[in-house]
Amino acid sequence: MDINGRELSKKIKNEIKDEVDKLDKKPGLAVVLVGENPASKVYVRHKEKACQKVGYFSKKIVLQDNTSEEELLTLIDELNNDNLIHGILVQLPLPKHIDSDKVISSINPNKDVDGFHPLNMGKLMIGQKTIISCTPKGIIELIKSTKIDMNGKNAVVIGRSNIVGKPIALLLLQNNATVTMCHSRTKNLKKHCLDADIIVAAVGIPNFVKEDMVKKDCVIIDVGINRLDDGTLAGDVDYKTVHDKVSFITPVPGGVGPMTIASLMRNTLECYKIIEGIE
Ligand code: NDP
Numbered sequence: 035m036d037i038n039g040r041e042l043s044k045k046i047k048n049e050i051k052d053e054v055d056k057l058d059k060k061p062g063l064a065v066v067l068v069g070e071n072p073a074s075k076v077y078v079r080h081k082e083k084a085c086q087k088v089g090y091f092s093k094k095i096v097l098q099d100n101t102s103e104e105e106l107l108t109l110i111d112e113l114n115n116d117n118l119i120h121g122i123l124v125q126l127p128l129p130k131h132i133d134s135d136k137v138i139s140s141i142n143p144n145k146d147v148d149g150f151h152p153l154n155m156g157k158l159m160i161g162q163k164t165i166i167s168c169t170p171k172g173i174i175e176l177i178k179s180t181k182i183d184m185n186g187k188n189a190v191v192i193g194r195s196n197i198v199g200k201p202i203a204l205l206l207l208q209n210n211a212t213v214t215m216c217h218s219r220t221k222n223l224k225k226h227c228l229d230a231d232i233i234v235a236a237v238g239i240p241n242f243v244k245e246d247m248v249k250k251d252c253v254i255i256d257v258g259i260n261r262l263d264d265g266t267l268a269g270d271v272d273y274k275t276v277h278d279k280v281s282f283i284t285p286v287p288g289g290v291g292p293m294t295i296a297s298l299m300r301n302t303l304e305c306y307k308i309i310e311g312i313e
Contacts, residue, residue, distance in 0.1 A: 172293025
């Protein structure tokens with residue numbers, strides 16, 4: 035059965051809109067795009083559209099590919115001090131001459147809607163309340179929507195990136211799953227996967243997880259967004275063959291992607307409340 039990320043995301047955005055309609059001052063999100071990466075442009079457009087839907091003030095700043103690190107840091111400093119802006123998102127990847135870690139660390143942690151700042155990442159690690167990065171936050175909502183009990187379940191995360199793999203592993207752990215993290219050096223990945231009640235695939239290789247790698251009735255979260263030569267999108271999971279074997283699976287598109295955006299909207303509201311001293 036599909037887990038419908040589009041529906042869930044719509045519901046969340048409607049709830050946010052209802053809350054925002056009652057506010058005198060609108061939450062403001064700044065999205066910074068450096069360069070011409072086509073995928074990044076699409077993501078930024080989706081984020082802007084979502085802001086309009088929920089009633090946020092959104093500010094898109096597009097900088098040229100040759101923008102210097104110093105110029106970008108100056109811009110972030112301005113946004114950190116802009117009282118109309120409650121969330122700052124720098125679309126990754128950045129051009130190679132810019133140090134992403136330095137840029138992320140320069141964002142006010144209370145405006146860090148992506149949850150990538152080391153302080154927020156560290157708080158997640160030690161289980162403190164924090165701003166949780168959008169994709170993992172959305173994934174947990176998707177799993178919860180299936181009503182399966184994560185307690186003691188075997189969860190396998192394929193991929194160990196800072197933006198998906200590591201934080202989702204921590205969140206699954208917080209939800210009492212027994213978590214195994216797999217990556218490109220993992221030996222016998224198939225064995226780990228066959229043991230899993232929940233698989234989160236964040237590999238970046240189209241149709242990587244095949245039917246013979248998954249246990250019957252397992253829950254599959256497919257994070258992958260891979261553009262194929264014919265222009266279509268494919269996930270990291272071979273949806274066609276896996277779908278009938280498992281109990282729940284997120285489609286691509288229409289699964290994790292929309293929930294990432296919904297979580298961004300939630301995080302912006304959380305940052306707004308912190309900055310405006312509402313909570
Ligand atoms: P990264 O490229 O940063 O990480 C990929 C991970 O997969 C690495 O940890 C790598 O291992 C692992 N890996 C690569 N090959 C294998 C293999 N053969 N076996 C096991 N593990 C392997 O990717 P991201 O985490 O940034 O993204 C993953 C996918 O999710 C991409 O398709 C991306 O587009 C998509 N994505 C989707 C989002 C959404 O909103 N839906 C948001 C973010 C990403 P190692 O560390 O050893 O190299």
